[in-house]
Amino acid sequence: MHRAVPGSQLVFRQLFDQTSCTYTYLIGDRESGDAAIIDPVLSHTDRDLELLEEVFKKPNLRYAVNTHVHADHLTATGRMKKRIPDLESVLGAAGNEAAKADVKVAEGNALSIGRFSLTFLHTPGHTQGCHTLVLKDDADRQLAFTGDTLLIRGCGRTDFQGGSSDELYDSVQQKIFTLDEDTILLPAHDYRGRTMSTVCEEKRYNPRLSKDKATFKSIMANLNLQYPKQIDRALPFNMLCGLHEVPGE
């Protein structure tokens, strides 16, 4: 009933926040109940923890991972840690020296989640601390949680938090586009209702990343996006990544 594909022990759920258009992912090992949540949003803590209880017989939420320090929404890691004392907040290590988390995972290292592992690739460019998380399921499918580095037919903006279009281009070309072509790509946002993509599709159809680097940099320099509405509140809150006292609790 909870299987991503018949025969697989991977539990996989994609959840959505309509305010920030953020995707949160709940993943885990159906048999052991070991689980992780990726990019949880504060206002959806109850929804996500209820789902955890419903889809695992004996849930053991071990990790709340942020793909990077988000600027557009408040992370739920702090609130979740208050509800589940053994839960650890996680960030990739590279580029996140100034941010706090219980666990910081180095480039190429992995978190174990039951029979599965989540390997961290440093993919800076949207922020200096962005990571892409790669998981192989037991039906031989590979999933990559790309955070804001690579979006479906787009990518993260590069105009704040140490962003660099030069670095983002290299991160995508060298780290994400070198994964197997049929790797399923799961971004942290979509603004047009799309849910997933593949390496093959993005190489072919991404209007930014299918171009050469000079063209890409010119596109990024001319996006003219408004700053995220919640940035002033979100950045200081998320830099503490779940180790703070959550206001109002």
Ligand SMILES: N[C@@H](CCC(=O)N[C@@H](CSS)C(=O)NCC(=O)O)C(=O)O
């Ligand atoms: N309007 C939203 C912010 C939209 C935005 O800036 N999205 C970011 C990711 S969240 S920091 C982004 O990189 N967008 C890339 C793009 O091409 O849209 C808000 O006010 O929160």
